[in-house]
Amino acid sequence: MKVSLVxxxxxxxxxxxxxxxxxxxxxxxxxxxEVISIRRQKEKPFFPVDQxxxxxxxxxxxxxxxHLLPRGQVGTEVALWRLLRGxxxxVLITTRPALSVQAARHAPRETLRIAREWGRPAVPAPVRKFYPRLDAVVTATESAREEWARLVEDGPPVHAVPDALPGGLWPRSRMDNRIVAAGGRWVPGKGYDRLIRAFAIVADKRPDWRLRLYGGGPEERRLRALVRELDLHNHVYFMGTTPDLAGEFAKASIVASTSRSEDLGMTILEAMGCGVPVVAFDGARGPIEFVATGYNGVLVPEGQEDLFAAAVLALxxxxRRRRSLAAGALDTxxxxxxxxVGEQWxxxxxxxx
Structure with a gap:
């Protein structure tokens, strides 16, 4: 069987x-x-691709x-149309509503067409119009499945299959390093500013602990300015990007998630895969899907930075509690x-x- 993921x-x-x-x-x-990348901006992918x-x-x-095609969106749409028609x-698995709509319109009918969804569509109208031509929609969580089932109630069946973690041996945290870690894109929705403010409270009471931030993005300058403003230059470290985030999480004893918006939860799963408990706000979908207070981490009421700091300090x-939550994280x-996950698919x- 040949499977194409776009x-x-x-x-x-x-x-x-x-x-x-x-x-x-x-x-x-x-x-x-095969994995089909509509656009290629770099020489090599950021994450490793299996041979x-x-x-x-x-x-x-x-x-x-x-460039063989005209620059801009028109050229990309023409290229995508040619790809799908040929x-x-x-099996064709698309990973964004815009791609799934085009697959519904142009991919061969004999090809099994599946839309893999994580978030909500920005424009629901094309989804409602064209998704009935697809064979299925697959979400990563049960709550997302219910949401998509309501959205495409007259369309294809909606199933829930969880995200897969990489196979092979995983690094395991020893839970004895005085490190709190966080990883992802440095954009406003991820809420790293409130993580830094919360950690200022932690550093004041436990100055021997450090916060390591992995990633990169447009918020870096503002976040560095906040660290200077709060005099945290000896406590908060900007570690840059890494394709081996799990290996870095394994050096930590706590992983923090302060996302304001919807979050896929991959960093949370990778942290748990290393046996590290997660402290997160309960406002974003990703954390509330995976973090269970008292079992594998701690959920904190949305926006309560003081309570977030208190939860980190408690761990x-x-x-003993950290190690108990770490065991729950591995089980999760x-x-x-x-x-x-492969067998489920x-x-x-x-x-x-």
Missing amino acids: LPSAYGMRGDIRSTLNLATALAERHEV RVALRSVVDARPGVR LRSD IDDE TARHSSVV EKLISELR
Whole structure:
């Protein structure tokens, strides 16, 4: 069976890209799998691509590369249309509503067409109009499945299959480093500013603990200014980007998530896969889907930075509780193993075909 997974770009540092590449690797155990990147902006993808997974791009947007298509959106849409019309795959999995709409319109009917969804569509009208032509919608969580089922109530069936974590051996935290870590894109919605403010309270009471921030993005200058303003230059460290976030999380004893907006939860799952408990605000979808207070981490009421700091301090001062939550975190990620998730996708595809 040949499976094609389509991303707007496979070269960025996003949770949906990471999740899609993990799924591609899981399916490549027994099938011919390719990842199609609509745009290619870099020489190499940020995340590693398994050697069994073919990777190709539609529009090469690297600097200095001669472009065969007109620049801009029109050229990209034409290239996508050509790709879909000529696709010869048994299964097509698209990863954004805009891509799924085009797959519904132009992909061969004999190809099984599945929309993989994480968030809500920005414009629901095209989804309602064209998604009935698809064979299925697959979400990562049960609450998202219910939401999408309401949105496409006259459309294809909606299923929930969790995100897959990479296979192989995972690094394990020893839970003895005095480090709190956080990772992801440095954009306003991720709320790193309120994490820094909360950690100012932590550093005041436990000055031997450090906060490590992994990632990059447009908020870096503002976040560095906030660290200077709060005099945290000896307590908060900007670690830059890394494709091995799990390896860095394994050096921490607590992972923090302060996202204001919807979050895929991949960083949370990767932290738990390393046996690290997570402290998170309960306002974003990702954390509330995976973090259970007293089992694998702590959920804090949205926006309460003082309570967030108090939750971190409580774990700092209670190593026994940290280790208990770490055990729950490892148990949580068992159902996200590449083997388990790959089998769920294979079963679903078999039923749909």
